[in-house]
Amino acid sequence: MLRNSVYPHSKLxxxxxxxxxxxxxxxxxxxxxxxxxLDADTKREVEHHENQATDWWNQNGTMEALHALNEIRVPxxxxxxxxxxxxxxxxxxxxxVLKGQCLLEVGCGGGLLTEQLARLGAQVTGIDLADKLIAAxxxxxxxxxxxxxxxxxxxxxxxxxxxKANCERxxxxxxxxxxxxxxxKVALLEACVRSLRPGGSIFITTLNKTLPMxxxxxxxxxxxxxxxxxxxxxxxxxISPLDVQRxxxxxxxxxxxxxxxxxxxxNNSWRWINTTQMCYALQAVKxxx
Amino acid sequence: MLSLFLHNGGAASKxxxxxxxxxxxxxxTTSEHFDIVIGGGGLVGTTLAAALAKNNTLADKRVLLLExxxxxxxxxxxxxxxxRVSAINKNSIELFKSIGAWSHIEAARYKPVKQMQVWESNSxxxxxxxxxxxxxxxxxxxxxDLILDAVYTRVREAANVQVLNKARIECVRLPKNxxxxxxxxxxxxxxxxxxxxxIGADGANSIVRKQMGVDVFSMNYDRMGxxxxxELNDDACDNSVAWQRFLPNGPVALLPLTDKLSSxxxxxxxxxxxxxxxxPPAEFxxxxxxxxxxxxxxxxxxxxxxxxxxxxxxxxATQQQVQYPPRVCGVKDGSRASFPLGFxxxxxxVSTGAALVGDAAHRVHPLAGQGVNLxxxxxxxxxxxxxxxxxxxxxxxxxxxxxxxxxxxxxxNVPIMLGVHGLHKLYSTEFSPVVLLRSLGVQLxxxxxxxxxxxxxxxxx
Numbered sequence: 001m002l003r004n005s006v007y008p009h010s011k012l013x014x015x016x017x018x019x020x021x022x023x024x025x026x027x028x029x030x031x032x033x034x035x036x037x038l039d040a041d042t043k044r045e046v047e048h049h050e051n052q053a054t055d056w057w058n059q060n061g062t063m064e065a066l067h068a069l070n071e072i073r074v075p076x077x078x079x080x081x082x083x084x085x086x087x088x089x090x091x092x093x094x095x096x097v098l099k100g101q102c103l104l105e106v107g108c109g110g111g112l113l114t115e116q117l118a119r120l121g122a123q124v125t126g127i128d129l130a131d132k133l134i135a136a137x138x139x140x141x142x143x144x145x146x147x148x149x150x151x152x153x154x155x156x157x158x159x160x161x162x163x164k165a166n167c168e169r170x171x172x173x174x175x176x177x178x179x180x181x182x183x184x185k186v187a188l189l190e191a192c193v194r195s196l197r198p199g200g201s202i203f204i205t206t207l208n209k210t211l212p213m214x215x216x217x218x219x220x221x222x223x224x225x226x227x228x229x230x231x232x233x234x235x236x237x238x239i240s241p242l243d244v245q246r247x248x249x250x251x252x253x254x255x256x257x258x259x260x261x262x263x264x265x266x267n268n269s270w271r272w273i274n275t276t277q278m279c280y281a282l283q284a285v286k287x288x289x
Numbered sequence: 290m291l292s293l294f295l296h297n298g299g300a301a302s303k304x305x306x307x308x309x310x311x312x313x314x315x316x317x318t319t320s321e322h323f324d325i326v327i328g329g330g331g332l333v334g335t336t337l338a339a340a341l342a343k344n345n346t347l348a349d350k351r352v353l354l355l356e357x358x359x360x361x362x363x364x365x366x367x368x369x370x371x372x373r374v375s376a377i378n379k380n381s382i383e384l385f386k387s388i389g390a391w392s393h394i395e396a397a398r399y400k401p402v403k404q405m406q407v408w409e410s411n412s413x414x415x416x417x418x419x420x421x422x423x424x425x426x427x428x429x430x431x432x433x434d435l436i437l438d439a440v441y442t443r444v445r446e447a448a449n450v451q452v453l454n455k456a457r458i459e460c461v462r463l464p465k466n467x468x469x470x471x472x473x474x475x476x477x478x479x480x481x482x483x484x485x486x487x488i489g490a491d492g493a494n495s496i497v498r499k500q501m502g503v504d505v506f507s508m509n510y511d512r513m514g515x516x517x518x519x520e521l522n523d524d525a526c527d528n529s530v531a532w533q534r535f536l537p538n539g540p541v542a543l544l545p546l547t548d549k550l551s552s553x554x555x556x557x558x559x560x561x562x563x564x565x566x567x568x569p570p571a572e573f574x575x576x577x578x579x580x581x582x583x584x585x586x587x588x589x590x591x592x593x594x595x596x597x598x599x600x601x602x603x604x605x606a607t608q609q610q611v612q613y614p615p616r617v618c619g620v621k622d623g624s625r626a627s628f629p630l631g632f633x634x635x636x637x638x639v640s641t642g643a644a645l646v647g648d649a650a651h652r653v654h655p656l657a658g659q660g661v662n663l664x665x666x667x668x669x670x671x672x673x674x675x676x677x678x679x680x681x682x683x684x685x686x687x688x689x690x691x692x693x694x695x696x697x698x699x700x701x702n703v704p705i706m707l708g709v710h711g712l713h714k715l716y717s718t719e720f721s722p723v724v725l726l727r728s729l730g731v732q733l734x735x736x737x738x739x740x741x742x743x744x745x746x747x748x749x750x
Contacts, residue, residue: 059689067689074681093345095679116682144470267696 038129045181048231049109050132056110057140062229065263065270066112066177069205072261072270073176073281074116077203080257080283081172084201091121098122104170104195106159106188107178111137111152117174118151125170131156163191172201179206179244180237186247193251198288202253205261205281209238213278227265241280253284320481323353323451324685325675326474327488328458328497330356332375332436333647333664334490336384339440340668342447343388346676350685351449353482355456364438366397372516372624373433374552376402376531376544376658378749381665382429385439393439394431400545401426402531407731408611409535410584411719412591414728415611416735418745427749428531428658430544430552456480461487461500464642464686472642472686485685487643488671493633495649503645504636507652510713512539512630513562514655515555518546519577520619532614533656534581535716540656541580543614551617553577554655562627570620577617588721591728598729602736630654632710634703638667638695642686646671650698653706654713657748663702670697705747 038046055061081101082092091097099121108114108126110133118124128134134156141152155162173192182188192202207213214235221227245255260276263269325341327334338354341347377385385391403423408415418427444450455478462473471483489497498505521528528551533542539556546552555565555577565576633652638645647664671694678690715727734740 070683071681071689074683078681093680095346095349095682097680119682119684120680 039183041183042129046130048229049181050130052229053110053130053132053136056112056133056136057144063110063112064268065227065265066109068263068268069177069270070113070116072272073113073203073205074120076205076259076281076283077117077172077174078120080201080203084199084285086171086199095119096121101171102169103172103174104162104166104192105174105176106192107175107181108137108154109133111140111154113174113176114152114154115141115145115148118148119145121151123151125153125155125162127155127157127159127162129156129158159188159195160191163195166195168195168197170195170197170200172196172203174203176203176205179204179239180233183237185239185244189244189247190251193248193253193286196286198286200286201256202248202284202286203281204244204284205279206244207233207238207279208276209235209240209243210277213238216278221265225265241276241282244282245284248284252287254287255282255284257281257283320473320483322471323482323484324350325486325488326353326355326472326482326484327490328355328461328474328495329489329491329647329649330354330358330361330452330454331490331492331647332433332440332661333668334488335437335444336388336390336440336665337488337490337646337668337671338450338452339388339390339443339447340384340672341675342444342450344672344676346680347672348449350679352447352451353484354444354450354452355458355476356452356454357457358454360454361437361441363441364397364432364434366435369621370518370546370550370552370624371432371434372518372552372621372626374430374516374544374546375433375436375661376428377431377436377665378428378658378662379426380669381662384665384669385436388440388443390436390439390443393442394435397435397438398547399429399431399435400547401529402428402430402545403529405531405533406612407533407535409716409724409728409731410537411586411588411724412728413595413611414591414731414735416731416741418741418749427745430531430546432546433661458491458496461497461643463487463500463640465640466500485642486675487686489643489645489649490647492648493631493652495645497643498635498645498649501637501640501643501645503638503640505633506636507631507633510630510632510654511559512556512654513559513627514630515553515557515562515565515625515627517553517573517626518621518624519543519551519553519574519617520621521549521551522616522618524615526615528615530612530614532581536580537585537717537719539713540716541577542656543581543617551615555580556630556654556656566625566627570622573620573625574617581614586719588719588724588728590721591725594725595728595732598732598736632706634706638698639688639691641688644671644691644694651702651706653709656712657705657709659705659709659748663705666701667698670694670701673697708747 052062056063059067078097087097091099097120101122103117103122103124105114105124105126108128111126114124114126134154137154141149173196175192179185196202207217218233222230241258248255258276259281260273261270262273262278327338338352341352382391404417404419405427406417457477459475459477472487473483475481487497489495491497528545528548531544533540538558538561541555544552631652635645635650638650646667651663653660674690674694675685683690
């Protein structure tokens with residue numbers, strides 16, 4: 001009985017993995033750029049995202065869901081920082097709530113989240129491996145949000161390199177919708193934590209590694225509804241919140257909050273739900289001893 | 290020359306207009322920047338300005354309120370009562386309380402309504418709304434100018450709100466047309482402004498709405514509302530009941546202002562409205578008294594059905610008797626006026642850099658006293674959404690969070706508007722099956738408290 005229900009799933013997975021593979025191969029043959037030091041897989045991910053560079057800031061384009069995600073991820077990060085008691089009380093409930101906070105956004109892409117955090121007064125550094133995206137982010141900043149130019153810095157740089165130069169510098173590090181595109185999660189998180197000051201928070205949002213998530217988030221949204229560009233997400237790169245927590249534990253980071261979320265494509269909005277089966281947001285605090 | 294061109298705007302093609310608008314805007318060199326510009330300083334627009342100023346999260350936003358008329362002269366609480374009044378529901382009173390305007394109104398004058406009676410002229414069906422034991426008010430009747438005075442006082446106190454009178458918007462350009470990051474507007478006197486968010490509170494013929502390019506569903510009811518301030522006979526007692534009777538031409542309502550004064554809102558055909566407005570005072574008063582008492586062609590079947598229904602619910606006929614409003618004995622000089630009635634709804638309330646509130650987004654028949662209350666509920670939702678959006682780092686004009694405002698408003702406004710429109714249609718006929726059905730519906734509602742409470746909640750907030 002159990003075998004019967006499991007078997008079709010694994011078969012389905014295999015078939016779709018093949019489809020995915022084909023799609024990725026065709027993708028990797030197009031586009032250029034990317035750093036020579038990156039391995040082939042990372043390069044493919046970078047190129048895949050660079051293809052969306054021109055459409056990144058289009059609220060009704062392929063990045064629609066990512067735009068909508070700001071509705072919940074900005075409050076999650078904001079409230080997470082406030083909850084640690086690092087915000088002066090007279091800034092709470094004002095639009096300067098993050099004033100003086102020094103944030104690092106790893107994998108900032110076109111800067112959707114970066115700008116929005118900067119608008120709350122934070123000093124945000126956004127780094128990404130895709131130079132086309134960093135270029136798009138810079139253009140958007142200077143042309144459409146010049147008032148934020150003193151709060152935002154963009155850099156095309158790998159996180160481990162950045163962490164070397166900025167050891168224990170940041171009040172918070174944000175890794176939003178990035179983990180599912182990275183193979184070596186331990187190395188990435190290690191570098192993030194290194195750049196974080198003791199007592200600072202790391203915020204992660206990503207997809208869970210569950211069957212419902214794969215069906216809804218990959219099969220349906222990439223291949224049926226075309227909500228997300230094909231080849232954006234891969235089963236083998238998805239990671240469960242418990243695994244993230246385990247990795248962070250080894251780096252002296254205590255996970256303080258895990259919230260489940262889901263996306264309603266029919267009205268393009270995200271909401272918190274009572275389970276982490278779909279997507280999740282996680283906050284961990286670096287031990288300050 | 291250019292202004293001449295614009296005055297003929299109605300005849301000029303859209304392309305020409307856009308060309309003129311572009312030229313007008315491009316000739317300006319400097320335009321002052323505000324975070325929020327509110328076009329229209331009526332009840333809803335001014336209340337919005339006061340509510341924005343009062344909000345902690347939005348305290349650092351600079352707000353400009355544009356009003357086409359001269360500076361508001363203020364309100365004299367000892368002067369004669371005015372003919373434009375509104376039935377303000379609990380939600381709107383909460384809003385006034387939250388912006389500190391309610392104490393101002395309380396200190397002046399207003400009339401709480403304890404009960405509302407609605408009945409019709411073709412059958413015995415009747416419905417009465419009140420809270421248990423008249424414990425709280427159904428609504429409050431407040432003069433529009435008093436509300437405006439109360440919120441204006443708050444606006445004047447606010448450091449971050451600037452008011453500009455005699456400021457008529459000539460043209461508007463939104464980011465979606467220009468590709469820029471700000472909304473731009475130019476006044477008829479040549480001054481121009483840019484802003485993150487332009488709010489259209491400029492009424493049913495909103496210029497902002499036209500620029501947003503949203504679809505508008507509108508219809509003219511071919512009806513006029515006649516208003517007047519009426520003197521009552523001594524039998525009025527404490528005059529705390531609001532009366533509304535559906536006549537074949539439209540509903541006539543008597544809203545209490547004081548123990549001895551009431552305000553009339555009579556919706557009727559254009560020709561009858563004109564006739565009523567020009568009647569000598571004595572005959573006008575007679576017409577009103579007749580409107581509330583005269584029996585029209587009865588639909589006997591409906592009467593029988595209502596009786597049957599009442600006996601089924603165990604009601605005594607005496608309990609069900611219609612109460613009649615106090616006799617009107619005079620009309621205040623010069624208080625008669627009329628205004629056109631219509632239905633309007635914008636398909637969308639927001640676009641990048643712009644949002645609509647109040648009559649610019651929706652207009653309803655006054656029969657349930659919902660129009661201005663819906664506008665005030667827009668204000669609450671908009672301020673809530675803007676504060677939440679700004680606190681999450683969104684630009685004020687970002688549709689990503691403005692859409693939340695629209696969703697909340699549509700969920701609230703559309704059912705009420707359809708309900709009000711439906712009532713208007715339902716009562717515009719004397720066709721007996723319809724009379725029978727509406728009588729049964731009303732009587733059933735009257736006899737089933739849960740359903741009645743549902744309606745009360747919807748209409749009274």
